[in-house]
Amino acid sequence: MILARTRLCRPVPAVEAMKRHKQSVKPAIRCWLTPLALAMASVLTPTTGRAENYFNPAFLSDDPAAVADLSHFEGNGQAPGTYRVDIYLNKNFLASRDIRFSPAQPVPSGAVQALQDGTGLSACLTTDTLAQMGVDLQAFPALASAGPQHCVDIASAIPAASTHFDFAQQRLDISIPQAALNRDARGYIPPALWDEGINALTLNYNFTGANSHDSTDGGVTSDTYFLGLNSGLNLGAWRLRDYSTWNYNSDSEEDKSHWQHISTYVERDIIPLKSELTAGDSYTPADVFDSLPFRGMQIASDDNMLPDSMKGFAPTIHGIANSNAQVTIKQNGYTIYQSYVPPGAFTIKDLYPTSSSGDLTVEVKEADGTLHSYVVPYSAVPVLQREGRMKYAATVAEYRDDSSEKKEVNFAQVTLLWGLPHGFTLYGGTQLSDNYTAAALGSGVNLGDVGALSADITQARSTLADGSSHQGQSMRLLYAKSLENVGTHIQLMGYRYSTSGFYTLDETAWRHMEGHTVEPDDDDMPQWQDYYSLYYTKRGKVQINLSQPLGQMGSIFFTGSKQSYWHTDETNSLLQIGYSGLLERINWSLSYNYTKAPGESESDQIFALSLSLPLSQWLQPESNAVEHHHNVYATYSASTDKHHNVTQNAGINGTLLDGNNLSYSIQQGYQNHGVGSSGNASVEYDGAYGNVNVGYNDSNNGDYRQVNYGLNGGIVAHAHGITFSQPLGNTNVLIAAPGASNVNVDGEPGIHTDWRGYAVVPYATTYRQNRLALDVNSMADNIDVDDAVTNVVPTEGALVRASFNAHVGERALLTLVHAGNPVPFGTTVTRSDMEEESIVGDNGELYLSGLRPQGTLTAQWGDGPQQRCVVHYQLPIIQQPLVRQKVECD
Numbered sequence: 001m002i003l004a005r006t007r008l009c010r011p012v013p014a015v016e017a018m019k020r021h022k023q024s025v026k027p028a029i030r031c032w033l034t035p036l037a038l039a040m041a042s043v044l045t046p047t048t049g050r051a052e053n054y055f056n057p058a059f060l061s062d063d064p065a066a067v068a069d070l071s072h073f074e075g076n077g078q079a080p081g082t083y084r085v086d087i088y089l090n091k092n093f094l095a096s097r098d099i100r101f102s103p104a105q106p107v108p109s110g111a112v113q114a115l116q117d118g119t120g121l122s123a124c125l126t127t128d129t130l131a132q133m134g135v136d137l138q139a140f141p142a143l144a145s146a147g148p149q150h151c152v153d154i155a156s157a158i159p160a161a162s163t164h165f166d167f168a169q170q171r172l173d174i175s176i177p178q179a180a181l182n183r184d185a186r187g188y189i190p191p192a193l194w195d196e197g198i199n200a201l202t203l204n205y206n207f208t209g210a211n212s213h214d215s216t217d218g219g220v221t222s223d224t225y226f227l228g229l230n231s232g233l234n235l236g237a238w239r240l241r242d243y244s245t246w247n248y249n250s251d252s253e254e255d256k257s258h259w260q261h262i263s264t265y266v267e268r269d270i271i272p273l274k275s276e277l278t279a280g281d282s283y284t285p286a287d288v289f290d291s292l293p294f295r296g297m298q299i300a301s302d303d304n305m306l307p308d309s310m311k312g313f314a315p316t317i318h319g320i321a322n323s324n325a326q327v328t329i330k331q332n333g334y335t336i337y338q339s340y341v342p343p344g345a346f347t348i349k350d351l352y353p354t355s356s357s358g359d360l361t362v363e364v365k366e367a368d369g370t371l372h373s374y375v376v377p378y379s380a381v382p383v384l385q386r387e388g389r390m391k392y393a394a395t396v397a398e399y400r401d402d403s404s405e406k407k408e409v410n411f412a413q414v415t416l417l418w419g420l421p422h423g424f425t426l427y428g429g430t431q432l433s434d435n436y437t438a439a440a441l442g443s444g445v446n447l448g449d450v451g452a453l454s455a456d457i458t459q460a461r462s463t464l465a466d467g468s469s470h471q472g473q474s475m476r477l478l479y480a481k482s483l484e485n486v487g488t489h490i491q492l493m494g495y496r497y498s499t500s501g502f503y504t505l506d507e508t509a510w511r512h513m514e515g516h517t518v519e520p521d522d523d524d525m526p527q528w529q530d531y532y533s534l535y536y537t538k539r540g541k542v543q544i545n546l547s548q549p550l551g552q553m554g555s556i557f558f559t560g561s562k563q564s565y566w567h568t569d570e571t572n573s574l575l576q577i578g579y580s581g582l583l584e585r586i587n588w589s590l591s592y593n594y595t596k597a598p599g600e601s602e603s604d605q606i607f608a609l610s611l612s613l614p615l616s617q618w619l620q621p622e623s624n625a626v627e628h629h630h631n632v633y634a635t636y637s638a639s640t641d642k643h644h645n646v647t648q649n650a651g652i653n654g655t656l657l658d659g660n661n662l663s664y665s666i667q668q669g670y671q672n673h674g675v676g677s678s679g680n681a682s683v684e685y686d687g688a689y690g691n692v693n694v695g696y697n698d699s700n701n702g703d704y705r706q707v708n709y710g711l712n713g714g715i716v717a718h719a720h721g722i723t724f725s726q727p728l729g730n731t732n733v734l735i736a737a738p739g740a741s742n743v744n745v746d747g748e749p750g751i752h753t754d755w756r757g758y759a760v761v762p763y764a765t766t767y768r769q770n771r772l773a774l775d776v777n778s779m780a781d782n783i784d785v786d787d788a789v790t791n792v793v794p795t796e797g798a799l800v801r802a803s804f805n806a807h808v809g810e811r812a813l814l815t816l817v818h819a820g821n822p823v824p825f826g827t828t829v830t831r832s833d834m835e836e837e838s839i840v841g842d843n844g845e846l847y848l849s850g851l852r853p854q855g856t857l858t859a860q861w862g863d864g865p866q867q868r869c870v871v872h873y874q875l876p877i878i879q880q881p882l883v884r885q886k887v888e889c890d
Contacts, residue, residue, distance in 0.1 A: 078119045078167050079828075079837070084787055085165075085172045089133050093769070095193055096790055099172060100124040101165070102151075119165050123172055124151040132192040133174070134182045188307045189793055191271050194767060196237045197798030201717040204230040204728040208338060210326065210708040212367075216700065223250045224326070226338045230728075232797070237268045239797035241730075245335060260335070263293075269795050274305045275392075276796060281400060285393045287383045288415040288429040288440050288456070290504060296397020303391070304766050304796065317348040317360070317376060318559070318576050320593050320606040320639050322647050322671070323367040324680050324697035324706065330361040340695065340708045342680055343649045343669050344637030345591050345608040367678075367699045367706065372604050374574055374595035375561075383427065384444045384452055385419030392416045399433075399509050406509040409433050423447075427456070435463035435508045442476070454478045462503040464534060465510050472502030493544040500537060500566045507534060536565045554581020554588075570598035587612040608639040616654065631655045635667070647671045649678075661686040661750035669699075676701035686750040688759060689713060689724035716760050716799065725760030726751065731794050733772060735759040737804035740783050746773035757806060764794050772802040781881050783808055784849040807834075807850020810875050812883040816844040816859060818869050823889055827861040851875060851883075859889050 080102050087094045101121040127137060128148045135158070137143040142157040154161040158180050164173040206228040213221045225248040233240040243262040250256060265280030278298045283291045285300055317329065321341050327348070329337035337348070363373040385391055392415065399409040415429030423446035431438040442456020454477075461471045478494040543561035550556065556579045563572040573596040580589035589610050596603035616632040632654035640646045651667030662685050669678040682695030690713025698705045714728035723734065735745060737757040745751045745759055753759045753774075764770050773789040786805040794800040816823040822844025829838045829846055832855055840846050840859070857871040869889035876883060 078121055080121060081837075083170060085170045088171065088173045090175060090178075091173070093791070094133065096787075100151075119167050121165060122153070123163050123165060125154060125163075125174075126151060130154070132190045133176070134188070134190060135176060135180055136182050139180065189767065189769070193793050194271070194795050195792055195798060195800045196795050197234055197800045198718055198734065199236070200234045200734075200799045202232040202234070202728055202732075202799065203715040204228075204232075204712075205714070206710075206712040206727065208340070208708070208710040210340065210706055212704070212706040214704050216703045219703070220251070224248065226335075234797065234799055237795070238266060239268060240264075240266050241797070247335070267797065269302065269305070270299070271305075273299075274301060275299055276302045284395050284413055285415065287391070287393075287417055288427055288442070289413065289431060289438070289458070290506075292411075292413075292506060293400045294395060294397035294411075295400045296395065298393065298395040298397065300393035300395075301391040302796065317362060318345070318557075318578060318591065318593070319348075319362060319364060319374075320345050320591065320608045321364055321366065322370075322606075322639060322641075322645070323678060323699055325367065326365040328363040328365070330363070342651075342665070342667055342682075342697075343647050343678070344639060345589065345610050367697070367704055372595070374593075374597070374604070375572060376559075376574065383417055383454065384423070384425045384446055385417050387419045387421050389419040390416065391418075399506065401506065401509065405511050406506075407511050409435070409505070409509045411436070411505060425454070427454075431505050433505060433508070436503075436505045437461045438505065444478075452480045458502075460502055460504075462501075462508050464503070464508060470501040470503060472499035474498040474502045493546075494542070496538075496541045498538055498540070500539075503534065503537065507537075510534070536568050536570075539564045539566045550581070552581075554579060556580075565598070568598070572597055573603075585614050585617055603642075605642040606639055607641075608637065610637040611635065615652075630660065645671065645673055645675075659744075659749035671699075675699070686726065688726070688750055688752050688754070691726060714760060714762065718799070720758065721756060723754060723758045723760055726762055728760070729763035730797050731764045731766050732799050733761040733764050733770060733792060733794070734799055734801045735761060735772065735774075735804070736801050737774060737785065737806045739808035740774070740779065740785065740804065740806035742778070742780075743783070744775035744778040746775045752778070761802075764792070764798075764800065766794055766796045766798075769793055770800075774804055782810060782879065784811070809850040809852050810879065810883050811849045811881070812847070812851055812875065812885060814846045814848065814857075814871075814873065815884075815886040816840060816846055816857075816871060816889045817886060818859070818889040823859050823869070824861045827859050830858045830860075832856040832858075853877075857889075 078101075082098050082100045084096065085099050086096050087099070101119075101123055104120055104122040126149050127143055127146045130143065130152070131137055135143070140157055143152060146152055154163065154174070154176070158176060161174075161176045161180065163175070165171075166173070207226070209223070209225040211221075211223050213219075225246070227246040228243070229245070230241065230243045232242070242264040245260045245262060246257070247260065248257040263281035265278055265282050267276055267278040267282075269275070270277055276299070278300070279296075281293070281295050282298060283293055284298065285291065319327065321327070321343055323343050325341055325343075327337075327339050327341055327346065328335060329348070339348075360376040361373055362376060363371060365371050383391075393413070395411075395413045397411065399406075399411055411431060411433035413429065413431045415427070417425060417427040419425050425444040426442075427444070428439070428441040430440070438458055438460040440456055440458040442454060444452065444454030446452050456476050458474045458476075459471070460474070461469070463469050474496060475498075476494065476496045480493070541561070541563045544558065546558040548556050556577070558578075559574070559576040561572075561574045565571070573594070575594040576591070578589060578591040580587070582588075589608075591608045593606045593608075594603060613634040614631070615634050616630060632652065634650075634652055636648075636650045638646065638648045647669060648671075649667050649669035651665060653663070653665035656662040656664070662683070664681075664683045666681045667679060669680075670676070671678065676699075678697065678699035680695060680697030682693065684691065684693035690711065692709075692711050694707070694709040696705075696707050712727050714725040714732075716723045716725060716728070716732070716734065718734060720736070720738075725732075735753060735758060737743065737753055740753055740757040741755045743753045743757075745753075745761060748761055751759055751761060761772060769791050770793070771789065771791055774785060776785065776788050779785075784807045786807075788804065790802050790804065792800045792802050816827070816829075823840055825840060825842060827840040829840060830836070831838075831848070833852055834850075838846060838848060851873075854872075854874040857873065859869050859871065861867050871887050871889045873885070873887050875885070
């Protein structure tokens with residue numbers, strides 16, 4: 001006796017179908033393994049001369065005519081055709097695409113047979129496809145001479161190469177020896193797989209506002225508003241972007257309302273050069289010189305095009321507010337961020353600066369109108385390049401600045417960084433304009449366990465607004481190190497020293513202002529006829545960013561900088577120290593801020609303490625915790641300055657809704673020295689079509705009241721309509737599942753398809769695999785998808801379309817009857833509304849999804865004209881989770 005186990009293609013029973021409907025089911029023909037009954041084993045007898053066991057399909061029924069021709073499915077065989085498969089090259093995921101499979105050719109007698117997958121199919125892999133995978137075609141004559149769309153047998157063309165098709169998982173594994181592949185870096189994605197996206201119009205908006213009322217003597221009512229608009233147009237590989245802001249302040253005596261144009265530019269990638277071409281308003285890179293705003297043309301290397309293994313920073317902003325305050329961050333004269341924070345220590349991690357360099361000015365405006373500001377240094381870390389890597393940038397443009405006191409200056413800039421052997425990098429550059437010439441040269445080195453170090457010197461000749469000429473030098477030293485054994489990370493430590501005659505290009509752009517005489521502080525100081533004084537030029541600057549985890553004891557961070565100037569003892573100083581940790585699920589932090597700006601009589605010093613207690617975790621035992629529980633925290637914070645002004649706040653904050661996309665906060669505070677009590681409440685909802693927030697706060701025992709609110713989101717216009725979204729990034733993904741309305745996007749809280757089946761997932765990662773998936777558990781009963789998961793690789797600024805083939809219609813378990821009997825087991829059924837085949841199971845049962853209310857099915861169980869019939873079905877008007885119906889096949 002021989003016990004056989006045969007793989008049969010059958011329809012999924014109703015209960016199993018309902019389960020699989022909630023999963024990603026790829027193949028149109030669903031197959032499973034069915035063990036034959038022991039009673040049938042007695043008829044299985046070995047056949048003389050056969051090397052394998054054979055099961056006669058006729059034994060599936062007492063009537064041989066009740067079984068269709070299953071020759072295609074002998075063993076594990078499958079029907080030829082085009083299948084949507086996940087392609088893996090040497091166990092690494094490559095892409096999802098349609099591949100045509102043909103019947104495998106028999107192996108010639110005497111030939112060595114490659115490893116077979118048992119499907120009886122051979123994947124059509126063209127030379128174009130192999131080239132995209134990185135195969136060195138020229139190394140193999142059979143591949144080099146084949147046409148770009150010619151299907152090749154890689155097992156015979158490339159020694160030791162093979163394919164394996166897992167039909168159940170719709171996965172095609174391709175194994176190619178490393179010697180046959182081009183020497184690409186780990187994580188390399190061929191440019192042929194990069195997606196430039198679809199043509200579209202985009203608009204990103206961010207509106208914040210506040211209405212304040214001061215009921216004390218002399219108090220006023222004021223209104224402030226801020227609107228940021230970032231619009232774009234995508235045409236092929238070209239990206240047009242415009243960023244403008246609008247500010248309104250009723251307290252302003254002159255210009256209450258004004259628009260500020262930040263930038264307009266066009267850019268596209270130059271793939272062969274691994275660079276970006278920019279025309280319009282942008283910023284020069286900060287590798288060698290300080291970043292400059294410009295209007296003109298620039299071509300620069302883009303490190304994002306390199307694999308992660310070949311790639312060599314917006315900073316985190318810390319601060320402390322004494323009340324419900326407005327935080328404004330400026331860079332290079334432009335307002336790039338504005339928000340409202342409650343009393344206590346605050347941290348801003350989602351900053352998106354407009355350039356890669358340029359110190360950030362943080363302004364904290366308290367509820368009583370008090371304004372204090374400080375400068376956060378922001379520079380690039382040492383720029384080391386891998387051996388052989390050349391990173392460059394060339395700019396021909398006009399210097400652009402928001403200040404009306406600066407003139408337009410035409411300039412050219414070129415920088416180059418070159419990776420040399422033994423861990424060295426040589427870099428340099430030049431800046432040229434009518435009144436300025438500078439040349440920089442430097443070198444960096446990887447010192448292994450010691451860290452990374454770079455040093456450079458810049459020589460400059462300048463002609464200032466008063467016509468005076470100067471020359472000087474600036475020396476810079478940068479160091480970075482991560483001490484893995486103790487966890488210390490020195491993000492940046494640097495020192496710069498400049499001689500008194502050294503000026504930067506932007507300092508030569510100041511206009512000559514008559515009537516603004518600067519009185520000299522000493523006999524050597526020139527009487528410049530300007531409202532500013534370049535006499536106090538920058539001298540020395542030291543800065544450091546340091547973080548140190550302490551295990552169970554928490555972690556500390558340290559940020560400090562000090563800028564000195566020529567001809568004065570005044571300095572610009574910043575010191576921030578923080579210590580935080582977790583104790584019995586309680587998050588706590590201590591911080592200290594010290595700032596001192598030139599011209600200020602005294603420094604600002606603030607100490608702060610904050611505690612966060614997870615009420616939701618304490619009230620709900622871990623054993624009863626659910627996957628999407630709501631978070632609730634009790635908070636306490638206290639701060640004091642050097643004048644012993646103490647502010648204390650206690651409150652509750654948390655999240656609600658299934659996706660935790662509704663957040664709320666309630667706080668009550670008190671400040672000594674007669675200031676009195678304060679309080680605030682706020683709520684924010686992050687929805688599929690945008691985010692909205694509103695808050696209320698009062699202080700001085702209710703004498704000062706403020707309502708603040710905000711609205712931000714995105715709008716995308718594409719070929720299939722208009723889609724509203726959460727705030728957009730520069731690179732985004734359009735989910736397209738026409739007909740699949742109100743379906744959640746997996747891993748994206750608050751985002752779901754609209755009534756047409758479209759949604760936008762913002763902030764895609766450029767030149768990398770981005771996984772997009774639909775949450776099939778959120779689908780309606782009449783919706784099904786062929787594949788709920790896909791991957792895209794967007795280029796910079798692209799809007800990539802992630803398509804999902806959704807079937808909208810009824811799910812039915814039909815029993816097909818022909819001439820009074822069920823149609824034979826294994827009958828192939830095709831639909832009139834789509835190119836899809838299904839297989840009939842026992843007793844003529846057939847499971848189908850996405851059915852129209854009425855339609856036609858064609859059943860085929862042999863080659864003869866009598867082995868074919870047609871079904872004209874009509875489903876009930878009343879919708880059901882699963883329709884069961886017996887239909888006649890004529």
